[in-house]
Amino acid sequence: MSDASPRHFDAPRAQPSEPLRRFLQVARGAGLRVSAAEGIDAARAVDLVGYHDRTLLKDTLALVLAKTPEEKALYDEAFELYFRRAEFAKAASLDNAEAPAHAGQAGAADRADETGSSGPAPLLQLLDSDDRATLASALESAARAIGIEKIRLFTQKNLYIRQILDRMGLREVEAQIAALRASGGADDDERAQRLSARLERLRDAARDHVERALLLYGRAETEQLRERMLKSARLANIDPSQHERIRVLVRKMAKRIATRYAIQRRKRQRGQLDVRRTLRRNMGWGGVPFVTAWKQRRIEKPRVMVLCDVSGSVAWVAQFLLMFIYALTEVLSDIRSFVYTSSLIEVSEILERNGIDAAIAQVTDTMAFGTSNYGTSLEDFEAGWMREVTSKTTVIILGDARGNDTDPRTDIVERLAQRAKRIVWLNPEPRSAWGSGDSDMYRYAPYCTPARVCSTLNDLERVITDLLDRAR
């Protein structure tokens, strides 16, 4: 055996190099969760394979950084975005190498950027000679010098553009242009015009650069802001263009809840000795019970029946409620779902077979947007499925309880409440509207534990968490 220390502790080489460090930041911005340990692994892996082979680099970093199919997709995107940009910069510097005449200028530009000293305005020279490759690399290093990777919000865009240009020596060029204009000579005027046209182009380039940087580094922050807004907005008011985003969000929220509740599925029952397991565990002591094992009870997953109104504005909430519920199959069992307007049908099978997104469109199509009648819908439920409601079933009813002045049939709800573990009524209307006009909410409310307002994603999350908490 050699006494070499394990390779884990090869500390000096585990420091991520500059381009990698930036990429890790980009990856985090894109939504990958990269821990410090994984960052070190990435550095070690890159030390091993180097930067020369792009595909190899991509495969390698994918192994270390992206650990689910979704993360792989995010990673691919971030990698392409980041390394395309890096390549662009490299191409620019290659241009310089091919044109040695400009090498001195490029060096000067870099030096000026590094030290921040103005010296003889290099930007003016660059604009005069219209040396685009050098301009591009000067732009790149100016952006780096002002810390472009700190950009987080799209509102900061103009600020960063201005800072980059200032850093490159915009003021002097502007002063120069003003001076040239003031002098009034035809030559000077022409030069001023040429300069300001090129300056405009530089400004565009800077804008492109900043926008790309925002895409790379700022995405997480912008996403978070948008998520916060979407979670607290009323679902009925959210623009249909945002629905895809909401779907993603719902899935994410559901997953978080699912992992939280999936962990504890067993509960110890103190006081009841598990004889078989105790004997087994104490065999090492000749069966003398030093260590005791207690009987455990498996916690049952809540059985859920969901009744959704799909008329009018409630339909949107119904869609997201169903989506939420079906994303929780890990922690719920036996989900049965029903939709109703004036009559009620079971849709569990359609939902399971076709996936929520497609199925809901299909269901709402077949049910049409009729006027709701709670009485007849509840009759349908009692006739068809009341027998299957047991004391373990939680019934969730989603609806605004506006039956257009029809008989609310609260007696059915009463019988349902007796059979079921409990009824949760979710109403998308604010509490102040309950009981007004044709709303029968207060007639149903006594049988529900509880009746709640549910109009935003945050409300939905609260309802679901409550459902699972009570199951414990």
Add this chain to the structure above:
Amino acid sequence: MQPCGPTALIPSESFMPSSQTRSSLPPIESIESVLAGLGAAGYIASRPIATAIYIAQHLQKPILVEGPAGVGKTELAKSVASWLALPLIRMQCYEGLDEAKALYEWKYGKQLLYTQILREKVGTVIGETDDLASAIRRLDAFGDIFFSKTFLEPRPLLRALEQPQGAVLLIDEIDKSDQEFEAFLLELLSDYQVSIPEIGSITAAVAPLVLLTSNSTRDLGDALKRRCLHLHIGFPDEKLEARIIASRVPGIEARLLAQLVSFVQQLRALDLKKQPSVSESIDWARVLVLLHASVLEEQTVRDTLNVLLKFESDIDAARGHVAHLTQKAQQAVAMEG
């Protein structure tokens, strides 16, 4: 008071917790050598797979392999083992798997038997002492004889750490095990050592190459994922699949092979409960060779569809497409030819 003299502690055996003395497997030279080595072992690997093995071996990190059933996750571990000429130690996970079955167990029977047999011997050893305290000291001098390696039954994980030349450790279908077991694996995966309360921690002589496979029936914990490299093996593309089948079914005709692969690839695009995997296409190729088919024909496809698809509903769904897909497969191959 009697001064407690230093008792002569005789190590019962040289099985003491070893300090950090771990060497590694001889390093793999390059990714090309992985490709060639696995190829020689009968496993046609894609570049990302070879990269994963290469990196894992150099970084001494376990690989978590995910992907649909039948794409060769388990096969990969077997092939790596046969290529590197290392023993393959396989542990199948299932719900309820615990330390006693995965790591070690005390040989209770042997312990009991020995105490019975040795009762007299023990009697003579402590016979001459006059009080209890000195008898206990006397006994202490023998160390924990009954909790030493002689009485330890190594299970797969411990066996993998003990292999003098190193080993390939395959932890199969980790997603089937409980969350507690996953947590238990963490120490092994990050430091290649395990703790046995009575003995101490045991560090691997040579760090084994560890592969974990998962079919994603449940999400694995972040802690586990963080410690592993993550390799996703999907369905191979047409070229790779053809190479894989050719290496596994040597007798197959080139034209049949091309048509078969094209057909399977199209079949995967259909909306099926379980898509046919590589293992299924290999089986199908074997069946077709047995039937002496030289080209893909509609009737043969119909008769043998149950080799590819494992659900009645899938077979029903695919039946309607057979004529069309067969034709397309024939055309595609004809165009290439």
